[in-house]
Structures are given as structure tokens and as C-alpha cells.
Amino acid sequence: MPKIITSKDVHLSYGPKEALHGISLDFEEHDITALIGPSGCGKSTYLRCLNRMNDLIKGVKITGSMKLEDQDIYAPGTDIVDLRKRVGMVFQQPNPFPFSVYENVAYGLRLAGEKDKHVLDERVETSLKQAAIWDEVKDHLYENALSFSGGQQQRICVARVLAVQPEVVLLDEPTSALDPISSAKIEDTLMNIRDQYTIIIVTHNMQQASRISDKTAFLLNGDLVEFSKTEKMFIHPDDEKTSDYLNGKFG
Amino acid sequence: MDEIKHDLQNPSKATHEDLFGRGITYLCIGFVSLLVISILYFITTRGLATFTTNHVSLWKFLSGTNWNPSLLDKHGNPQIGALPMIVTSFSVTVLAAVVATPFALGVALFMTEIAPERGTKILQPVIELLVGIPSVVYGFIGLSVIVPLIRHSFGGTGFGILAGTLVLFVMVLPTITSLSVDSIKAVPMFYRSASLALGATRWQTIYKVVLRSATPGILTAVIFGMSRAFGEALAVQMVIGNAVLMPHGLLTPSSTLTSQLTTGIGNTTMGTLPNNALWSLALILLLMSLVFNILVRVIGKRGALKK
Ligand SMILES: Nc1ncnc2c1ncn2[C@@H]1O[C@H](COP(=O)(O)OP(=O)(O)OP(=O)(O)O)[C@@H](O)[C@H]1O
Numbered sequence: 001m002p003k004i005i006t007s008k009d010v011h012l013s014y015g016p017k018e019a020l021h022g023i024s025l026d027f028e029e030h031d032i033t034a035l036i037g038p039s040g041c042g043k044s045t046y047l048r049c050l051n052r053m054n055d056l057i058k059g060v061k062i063t064g065s066m067k068l069e070d071q072d073i074y075a076p077g078t079d080i081v082d083l084r085k086r087v088g089m090v091f092q093q094p095n096p097f098p099f100s101v102y103e104n105v106a107y108g109l110r111l112a113g114e115k116d117k118h119v120l121d122e123r124v125e126t127s128l129k130q131a132a133i134w135d136e137v138k139d140h141l142y143e144n145a146l147s148f149s150g151g152q153q154q155r156i157c158v159a160r161v162l163a164v165q166p167e168v169v170l171l172d173e174p175t176s177a178l179d180p181i182s183s184a185k186i187e188d189t190l191m192n193i194r195d196q197y198t199i200i201i202v203t204h205n206m207q208q209a210s211r212i213s214d215k216t217a218f219l220l221n222g223d224l225v226e227f228s229k230t231e232k233m234f235i236h237p238d239d240e241k242t243s244d245y246l247n248g249k250f251g
Numbered sequence: 252m253d254e255i256k257h258d259l260q261n262p263s264k265a266t267h268e269d270l271f272g273r274g275i276t277y278l279c280i281g282f283v284s285l286l287v288i289s290i291l292y293f294i295t296t297r298g299l300a301t302f303t304t305n306h307v308s309l310w311k312f313l314s315g316t317n318w319n320p321s322l323l324d325k326h327g328n329p330q331i332g333a334l335p336m337i338v339t340s341f342s343v344t345v346l347a348a349v350v351a352t353p354f355a356l357g358v359a360l361f362m363t364e365i366a367p368e369r370g371t372k373i374l375q376p377v378i379e380l381l382v383g384i385p386s387v388v389y390g391f392i393g394l395s396v397i398v399p400l401i402r403h404s405f406g407g408t409g410f411g412i413l414a415g416t417l418v419l420f421v422m423v424l425p426t427i428t429s430l431s432v433d434s435i436k437a438v439p440m441f442y443r444s445a446s447l448a449l450g451a452t453r454w455q456t457i458y459k460v461v462l463r464s465a466t467p468g469i470l471t472a473v474i475f476g477m478s479r480a481f482g483e484a485l486a487v488q489m490v491i492g493n494a495v496l497m498p499h500g501l502l503t504p505s506s507t508l509t510s511q512l513t514t515g516i517g518n519t520t521m522g523t524l525p526n527n528a529l530w531s532l533a534l535i536l537l538l539m540s541l542v543f544n545i546l547v548r549v550i551g552k553r554g555a556l557k558k
């Protein structure tokens with residue numbers, strides 16, 4: 001399968017402190033890749049490099065190369081707005097805007113200048129269906145998104161990202177603030193959309209990684225320790241540190 | 252044994268202190284409540300005396316356009332039509348708020364979204380300074396700078412609603428700005444990141460998410476500004492012209508409720524119709540500030556529900 005994102009020797013430092021020490025990771029189209037590792041190892045940091053959300057943090061320095069297809073993400077002329085439309089992101093805390101469900105999902109489309117009511121209606125519906133939340137919100141589309149439960153809010157956020165029709169969806173611990181049932185629903189959502197999107201998910205939940213991902217990358221203290229097919233990593237990890245981590249010896 | 256019994260059966264030192272502290276607090280609350288109630292009572296009874304004792308009709312008071320409480324008109328009725336002052340008060344208030352709000356929002360956004368560090372460092376003290384300047388100084392500057400400027404540019408005397416609006420604009424600007432800053436700062440960071448991550452530019456994020464989420468707070472800020480403008484007396488009195496005439500434009504001398512109160516209150520005797528009429532004006536002011544307060548609460552509640 002063709003690679004959609006390639007990154008080579010990515011170093012990132014927050015001020016004087018280096019958080020990523022040269023990470024090279026490639027992602028194949030329509031794969032689900034899980035990023036795992038103990039707290040503070042740089043998973044979120046790496047993920048935020050992919051849609052340049054780290055640009056918002058002061059004093060961040062990034063070297064190495066990152067490409068989306070064959071376009072350099074960090075080339076001087078890169079259109080960040082366009083990049084973020086192609087690489088969507090779901091955050092750890094459900095963060096819908098304090099608007100109606102409909103307005104939340106239509107937000108990205110309106111940004112792109114879409115005004116046609118039919119197109120908006122249709123894309124909102126499709127996205128909510130893809131995110132497996134349509135049945136729960138279809139009679140409440142004009143209610144405030146914040147009046148829903150955390151799990152529902154998170155799926156609305158997924159729908160909001162899908163509405164823009166990105167190629168890659170980044171998820172940073174999307175279920176860590178949710179109960180098991182809501183988490184399972186988010187996982188269903190991801191299984192639902194895996195054929196159309198490339199998904200990169202950070203998770204602390206090993207079962208979750210093993211259930212849904214095709215490949216897993218294990219990061220430790222800003223280094224990539226191991227990257228392979230999920231089954232292989234969970235059954236026969238190459239590195240001793242990986243096996244220790246998976247067996248709960250640290251982290 | 253007796254000692255333990257004594258300790259258990261009598262309030263401890265801490266309990267005494269607690270009671271004492273509570274006593275003092277209640278005393279203070281009681282005093283303040285009494286003060287507020289007596290002010291309300293005083294203004295209401297005095298303000299209503301025009302209608303109860305002097306038998307002026309409420310409708311004539313609110314809709315009449317002649318104000319000359321010490322003289323009777325040719326039919327022998329007192330001339331106390333407050334409409335010109337009501338119109339002028341509302342005009343300067345609304346105009347000042349309309350003019351000040353865009354500027355206040357601009358400054359607030361600059362201080363919060365565009366250049367938080369630099370903006371706050373420079374503008375915060377400026378705003379605090381503007382708040383601290385006494386109104387007589389604003390009035391004085393209005394009188395010696397704005398009024399002549401208007402006279403030279405537009406003709407007329409220079410006194411009037413335009414001059415009042417401009418002075419009030421400067422006076423409400425800091426109020427609206429600092430309250431808007433608070434409400435914009437209260438918009439959670441993660442709304443901004445969510446918007447940016449969806450491919451919004453910074454401006455799109457500001458006006459589609461930040462300003463929209465902060466709207467209840469900004470409305471509250473505007474109403475606080477209006478309430479300040481409505482109640483401001485001295486500075487307005489110095490530039491408005493103090494002629495109780497129906498305003499025919501922004502440039503003719505007129506009079507607000509407050510300016511008429513400050514001009515007239517020293518020249519009347521307690522209990523007479525001219526004096527009671529002024530109290531009626533004060534009653535309108537009181538009712539209006541009540542309305543402003545209620546508006547703020549309603550908006551606050553609505554905003555809270557949305558979150
Ligand atoms: N905004 C920031 N400023 C400075 N240092 C940061 C910042 N964000 C993260 N770091 C540092 O970078 C390192 C990696 O952080 P990161 O958030 O990427 O870890 P993580 O793997 O996502 O951890 P977690 O599982 O707890 O979310 C940590 O040492 C952290 O302290």
C-alpha cells in the first residue's frame with residue numbers, strides 16, 4: 001500500500017529541552033496506527049507535529065522531514081490551513097463548540113465557504129452517521145452540543161472532523177475521558193471509517209490498541225523503540241523494553 | 252471531673268468567637284440593607300409625590316415636552332414634561348455605547364488574542380488610568396476641546412448630544428473594554444485549538460468561535476457601559492447645553508435627566524412641586540438602573556445555560 005505520511009529523523013525541542021530525539025515513522029494509506037508508550041514519552045508531541053499544532057506553542061523547534069504524500073509539511077510555503085483540512089484532529093477532552101450539533105459539524109464546511117443548505121445538510125448527516133452518533137442526535141440537531149454526554153460529545157467531535165473529509169485523522173487519547181461503553185462506541189466509529197481514512201491514534205489502553213490497530217509504534221522517552229504489525233508486536237515484540245512495557249513492568 | 256463537665260456544658264472560646272464574628276457580619280449587612288431600603292423608599296415616595304400630592308398625570312409627565320416646573324402654563328397646569336430629557340438621556344447613552352463598542356472590542360481582542368503580552372502591558376494601565384480620571388476632568392476637557400471643535404466644524408454652539416456622546420464614549424470605553432477582556436479570556440483555550448485544527452485561520456477563529464462564545468459577556472459589558480453613561484451627570488452637564496428642549500439633532504443644546512437634576516436641585520425648596528418634579532426624574536433614573544441590572548442578570552443566566 002502507498003505511504004501517505006513519511007517522517008524522517010524528527011527532532012523537536014520545547015525551548016532547551018528536546019522531547020523527540022529523531023523519530024522516523026511512515027504511515028500507510030487506510031491503516032490504523034496506534035502510538036503507545038508511557039506518559040511523557042512524546043506521543044502527543046509527535047502527533048501534533050503532523051498537523052502543525054505545535055506551531056501554536058512558543059519556543060518549539062523542529063528539524064527533520066515530514067511529508068504528506070510528497071508535500072513537505074514544514075516547507076516554508078506550506079498552507080497550514082489546507083494542511084489542517086487534510087489532517088484532522090480529535091482531542092483528548094471532548095471539545096465541541098458551545099453551538100448546536102448542526103453548527104458544530106458544519107463548522108469546517110462553512111469555513112471552506114460552503115453555503116448550499118443541501119450540501120451542508122447532507123454532509124452533516126453523513127458525518128454524524130459515520131461517527132455512529134446520528135441516531136442519538138438526529139432529533140436534537142439544533143440543541144447545544146454541550147448538553148450531550150461526554151461520549152456523545154466526543155463522537156460529535158469526530159463527526160466535525162470527518163465533515164471536512166480529511167485524508168488523515170489524528171486522535172490523541174480520544175477515549176481516556178470516557179466510560180467503557182462510550183469508548184467502545186468510539187472504537188466502533190473508527191472501525192466504521194477505517195476504509196476511507198488513514199487513522200493515527202494515541203492510546204494508553206493496550207487492549208484498545210490491539211483491538212483496532214493494524215500497526216503499533218512504541219515510543220519511549222522521545223525515541224521510537226519498535227514499529228511493527230500490531231499482532232506481531234503484542235505476541236513477539238523484538239525489543240525487550242517493548243515486552244516489559246506491554247507486560248506492565250513499567251509505565 | 253467538674254472541670255470536664257463545665258467545659259462540656261458551656262460554649263467554648265471558639266464558639267464565642269464564632270458567634271461574635273457572625274454578629275458583626277449581620278450587623279453590617281443589616282446596616283447596609285437599611286441604607287439601601289431607605290434610599291429606595293426616599294426616592295420612591297418623593298418621586299411619586301408629583302403624582303399623588305401635586306396631581307400631575309403620569310402620562311403628561313412622560314410625554315410632555317415643556318419643562319418649567321416653577322411656572323404654570325396658560326391653562327393653569329404645571330409644565331413638567333420630561334420627554335426631552337428622557338429622549339436626550341437615551342440618545343447619548345445608546346450613541347455612546349454604539350460608538351464605544353467596536354473600539355472596545357478591538358482593544359479587547361488586541362489585548363487577548365493578538366498581542367496578549369505586549370497589549371496587556373501597555374493597554375491595561377491606560378484603561379485603569381481612564382477609569383481613575385474624575386468625571387469633572389472629562390467634562391472640562393469636553394468643554395474646552397470637544398465643544399469648540401464641534402462649533403468650528405459644524406457650526407452652532409457646540410453644545411448638545413454630539414458633545415455628550417463623545418465625552419461619554421471616552422468614559423464608557425474602559426468599562427466595556429475591561430469587561431469584554433474578561434469574557435474573552437474566559438473562552439476556553441480548547442475552543443481555539445479545535446477551530447484551528449479544523450483549518451480555520453486566526454481571524455475566523457476569533458469571530459466565529461471566540462467572539463461568539465463570549466457574546467453574553469460582551470453584551471453584559473455593553474450594558475454596564477450604558478448604565479454608566481445613563482447615570483453620568485457632571486461631565487455631561489458641562490457639555491450638553493442644559494436647555495430643556497426636545498433635541499432636533501445632535502448639535503442643539505439639550506438636557507439629560509442627570510444634568511437637569513444637578514442643575515436644578517440646588518434651586519428648589521423641598522416639598523414644592525419643582526422639587527418633587529426633580530425627584531420624579533431621579534425615580535426614572537433609579538428604575539432605569541434597575542432595568543439595566545435585570546438585563547445583565549437575564550443575559551448572564553442565558554449565557555450560563557448555554558455553557
Ligand atoms: N507545551 C509544552 N511545553 C514544554 N514542554 C512540553 C510541552 N508539551 C509537552 N512537553 C514535554 O514534552 C515531553 C513529551 O510530552 P507529550 O505530551 O508529548 O507526552 P505524551 O506521550 O503525550 O504523554 P501523555 O501520555 O501523558 O499524554 C514531556 O516531557 C513534556 O513535559
Ligand SMILES: [Mg+2]
Nearest residue numbers: 043044045172
Ligand atoms: Mg499526550
